Each structure stands twice: as structure tokens, then as C-alpha cells.
Amino acid sequence: MKEESKVVNAFTTTSKNGQATPTLPYSEVQEDKNPRPLIRIIDAITIIVGIVVGAGIFRTPSIVAANTGSPELFLSVWLLGGLVSLIGALCYAELSTTFPNTGGDYHFLMRAFGKRFAFLFAWARLSIIQTGSIALLAYIIGDYLSQLYPIGSYSSAIFAALVVTTLTLINILGVNFGTGMQKLLFAFEFIGILCVIVVGFFISPSPTALSALPVTSLDNSSAIGLAMVFVLLTFGGWNEAGYISAELKAGSRKMVQVLVISILAITAIYLLINWAFLHALGIERIAASEAVGIDLMRVTLGEPGVLLIGVIVAMAALTSINATIFTGARTNYALGRDFEVFGRLGKWNSKTSSPVNALILQGMIALALIVLGALTRDGFQSMVDFTAPVFWFFFLATGVALFVLRAKEPGVVRPFSVPFYPVTPLIFCGSCAYLLYSSLAYTGIGALVGVAVLLLGMLFFFTVR
Template structure:
């Protein structure tokens, strides 16, 4: 396609917009629910807080690697672009096959349903409205993004402020409930006898909750001055997330205690209910709804850019690769991704799909970071606008951590891991069939 028939994206995202994408892509519903799982696998508040800090530092290692990759190749498509250049079309297609066509719409459907659950509960709608509301939320996000990245980022900025405000409210409530007595925050729970390796097992939900930082790289083609803005926004965004996660867990421990947090199924709601009753639970339900809505907005925007890049490469139908000449948005890709996600919401068939693609998502992180070694070797004499510090220690640390997560996931859920690998493998004959069909058309 020529530039005349397929316009390029416009670089409209500044540092704050880009940092908001990182914050919004990482903070979804996890921190409001998974903190109890981490506490359940630890024996003290000190261990719990340490895990959230360690998980943040490990994720930061990956973020710094993504910062260099984004600075080297500031184009829409993110990991798809890196894999295509370093390893070829087949690995890049397999990434797009599992992520843009399965994982992204599956996760959007799951989180949109979570949004609808909290939204309906907050305004008193019956459970029969959950699926229509979730589908409507996706349709609304797609419609807004039809008008370009600026419209989408403005909506995202609003919901990022709202979700950070919800976290700030939780911190204040936790401190108030503690009545100045913070000894239980770091106290050891002597009633808990944990098996060996439990501490490492508790790191898994922490790392999953830190996932989603890669969406900014999917949108790198629309970031202003990307060589400077991408590293800065990734660092600021993830740093802000780490602070939020540690503080909100401090609030949970201060208000509920370690035993109370470990026993809670909805710690955010329990914390608010303890001070404000049903009104507090309703308020935090609205906050969680805002948080999940913001995540869906980012996942749809980022996933559509991957689909559009694949279409422009000939890996999907040509129409998917088109960019609207007026609004500079991948409208067909947005419609495809959003439409498939709506089907999954209405059918309720997204749960297993997300479980099946978890290993594929983490494999994409490992191979994405591994391309950094190829770029360093292939362009050793080419100056890079940003270089990850402590190379090669940080990328090796991150890849090793990701592979450990994959192994632990396979041990814990062998069926899901096996299906994830099978879905990736199915992409191989699909790739060759697609290439053969293209040659026949030509």
C-alpha cells in the first residue's frame, strides 16, 4: 500500500497520555481482588508488601527492555514488529494469531463483563443486564476510537484519573480504620503454616497483576518524539503503578489485618464496607467499574494496531490493514476486534479462552524481550536513542522470570498450558495455508 492510499498514524500522544496508557493497561480489576490471594500464600504483612515491591521491580526490568525496543522501532504493532524483524514472519504471525485474534478480544470480553458486573451492581440493574451492558461498553469504546487516538486518549485520561482516585480513597480508608495502630501491617500470622515454595507461588498472581505494560508499544506509532517519550512514559507509568499497588496493599493490611485480607474474597469492598457500610461498597464498585472500563479502552486500541499492522503486512485481509484517511484510525481492525469481543461477551465463552492463552501471552513477552539481543548484535554500531541499563543482566532476569512463570503455570494448570501451546501450534498450518492462498490469488 502506498502512503496515499493508506495514510500513516499521527503522533499525537504526549508523555502524560503515554504514561496514562501504561497505568491504565496495568491497573484493571486485579489489584481490587487478587491481593487476598497473595496474602493467603504469605505468613505476614511484611512478606505481602515485599512481594508487591519485588514484582514491581521485576516488571520494571521488562519495562526498561520494552523502552529500548520501542525507541529503536517506534512503530505501531509492538512485539509483532520486533518478532518480524528478528525472527521472521512465522513467529510474528503466531504472536498475532494468539494475541490479537484470541488473547486481546478474550481479555477485553472478560474485563468488559467484570465492568458490567460492578456497573449493574452499583446502579441496581439485575444480572440479566450484565452481558448487554458489557457488549454496549465495548461498542462505545470502539465508536470513540473510530475518531482517532486523540479521542481515545482523552477518554482514557478521565478513567485513569478515576481509577487512581479509587486507589487513593482505599488508602485513606485503610489509614483511618487503623486508628494510628499500624503494627498489624507488618505482623506475622503465627496461625499460618505454609509449605516450602509458597512464597514463590505467591509471586505468580503479583506478576499477573502487573501485566499489561506492553500496550504502549502497540501504540508507539502515535507517540510524539518517541525516542524520548516512550522510555520516560514507561518508567513513569510503571513507577506510578508500583506505588499504587504497595500503598493499596498497605491499606488492606491496615484496615483488615493480614488474616482478614487473606480471608477476604473482595478486599476493596470489605475495606470500604467496614467504614461506610453499603454506601462504601457501592462507591468502590463504581471505582472498579471505571478501572475495568479504562483497561478495555487500551486493550482495544492496542490490539487493533497489531491487527492493522498484520493486515498491512499481508498477514490478514487487506481491509484490516487500512487506516482511515481523515481520523487516522484503523477502523476496520477496531470493528473486527470489537465485534469478536462482543460475540464472546454475549456467548459467555471467553473464560476458558483467556485461561488457554495465558502461557502464550507470557511467551510473547519472553520472545519479545529476547529480540533485544538480536537488535544489539545486528546494530551494534548504530547508536540507540535509549539503552536499557545493566545489559544483559536486566533482559536475562526478565526472560528468566517469565520462563519461571510459564513453568509454574504449566505445573499448576497443565490443561490450560497444553491448550495454550496447542492454539499456538494450530497457527502454523494456518500461516502456511494463508501464504499459499495469497500466492494462488497473485
């Protein structure tokens, strides 16, 4: 009876005449500490597509072309990358609809493997994965702006820091500002990519400019595995959907629709833009190119085209950075909500509907990584090496979590179940395991630094409770 009384008192008050009257539920009273469902389906799609379709599509086609050797195989691996990503998205759709939570992967890993492993993931995301991704994307913009407006030896790092600071402040202003900025940037990016596709298909290259481009002789033996590493890296980022599942206005069940539409749109964009590169340049020139987008615009539109592609690449990187900042802070919020030592990160601002403290700390760490990249004199490559192995390790762990949660919580209602279980998640886990191996085998000392920071998180957990 005492427990029953507590429940009644939590939801009622007693009036002067002794009758119980309803009051606000606990969740509403604590509204300032919890996220509200304000994100629309179109917002979620633009966030996911904006994260994935970044500047990488203008950097990786040449590597993929060099390791495939034929136009047919070149396009086929991009299609295969979309298929593998769709399989992974179906796995995430089951987790996101069954366990919707602002913590995303963090929440899934906690339910599957416990607090220690979840803490390690949140630590990695705060110090390596998300902040490293923000820094490397900012360096893409910084490298371009430093070519146009050099302001000294560290101009690239300075521009990168300004980008991170500005976008973090915009997201601090609230969810409406963050998603509004994302839709604006995505619109500019989409127009830019559409321009590249139209130019590649419908404007004939100048024979003189085309003949000036380097051509490489391709070996008949192709390295499909290495090509897929770069293709799947270019597709990376769609898993961020898990971090906004609890804030989806239409309900977490719509995450299936959001993920499938996003992956199909991304695959279509990648196939069209690579087909445009093939149509204008040919496989041999793509493989020999160091900047395939610049080469395409130079042989079709001349130097004005080179300036245009620079703006397009900057827009693509800005779109990805803004979306990464938006979703990254959600994990930091979950970390503060569950661990007292990080309690300040678990504060949710009801006025802006954003985790302000989590955004501030995330921005500060990203700025510190930008400084670190500036000291190495190769910021972008350093950040890739730093983040890749840790990212794929936890991606694999999330795939395994699907199997664990099926076994641990069989009675939980699953609004969506991944089709062809267990084959589908096994394919996803196999892909992640291969990319984890590749990221350790092909990266430099930066990968070891990332692993060392991860181990530092383990030490921190056992030292400070």
C-alpha cells in the first residue's frame, strides 16, 4: 500500500476538500532535463544524408578507380557499398525502433554489454570518433580557404577552428537553429552536386585540357577489397540516426523509413556523380587524378569551374560538420546523464531543446584536435588515422549487440525486425571486422594514438567512479 500511495502522490495533489486532483506527470515536470520530439522526418533525412555525402566523394573515386580497373567494376563497388550500408541500416533500424534513446549506440551497447563498455564507447566518441570527425572535416574547408586567402603558416587550422566555433554556437542556439542550418547547407550542397552531375554528363570536355591530364595504365588485376574500404568509408555516418530516434516527431518507428530513404538517396547520389566522372574523364584519368572534382571542372568550365568546385566541396564539408556536431553532443548528454562525474554534460536546456554543456565540451575537444593536427602539418590525414580504427571497432560491437539483445531481451516488443536474421547482421558484422583490420593495417601512427586514448578511457573509468 505504501508503494501504491507513492505512485498516486507522484501524479496527484490533494485539494482543500480532500479530493485528489491530477497534476503534471513526472516526465513533464522534469521537461528541462529531457529531449523533446521536435525533429521531423525531413529534418532527420537531411541530417543523415548531410553527414554521409560530404567532401569524401571528391577524394575517394580516384583510389577506387585505381583498384577496380574497369568502368563496370568501378560503378559496381559503389552499388555494393550502398547495399552493405542498407544492410547495416536495417540492423540499426531494429535497434532504434526497439530501444529509442538519445544516446543511440551508447544506449544499445549499455543494454547489451553493461555500463563499463558503454562508458568506453561514450569516452571514445567524445575524445576520438566524433570530435576527430569534426576536426578532419573542418580541415577540408581550412585547406581550401587557405589556398584562396592565406594568412600564414597555420591558416588552414585557423579557418578550421573558426568553422567549428561558429557551427557549435549555432547548435547551442537550439534544435530549430541546428536543423534549420542543416537544411540550408544541404540545399546548397545538393545544388552544387547537381551542377557537377550536369556538367559531367552534358558539357563536352575541352580536348586540349583533357589531353593535359595525367593518364595511368590500369592493371588487369583489381583489388576489390581495398576499393571497398574507401567506398564504405565514404558511405560512413548513416548510423547517426540512432542519436535522434528519441527526438523524432513522428515517433521512433519511423526510423526505418528515415534510414531506408537516406541510404537509397545517398547511393543514387554516389552512383550519378561517379558516372559523371566516368563520362567526362574516363577510368584512366580518374585513377590518375589527385582531385577528380577539380579535374572535371577544369576540362569543362575552365578556371571558373575550379572555383565553383571549391565552393561545392566547402558546402559539402560544412553540411557534414553541422550534422556531426548536432548528433555528437547527444552521446555526451547521455554520458552525463548516466555517470555522476560527467553530470554537467547531462543537462538539457528546455528553452533551446539542446544539450548546451555537451556541445561546448565537444567543441573544445575538436578545437584541441585541430591544434594537434596543425602541429603535425598534415591535419586531415592525421585525423583520419586517429579516428578510423576506434570507429570500426565500436561499429562492429553495435552489430554484435543486436545478437546479444535478441538473446537477453527476447520478450521486448520489436516494431521492426531485421529481415533474414541472422544472415543480414552477420554480413554487417563481417564488413565491420574487415574494415577494422584494414584501418589498423593501412594507417600510420595516428591510429596508435587513437587506441592509446581509448585505453586511457578504461583507466579513467576504473579510477574515477
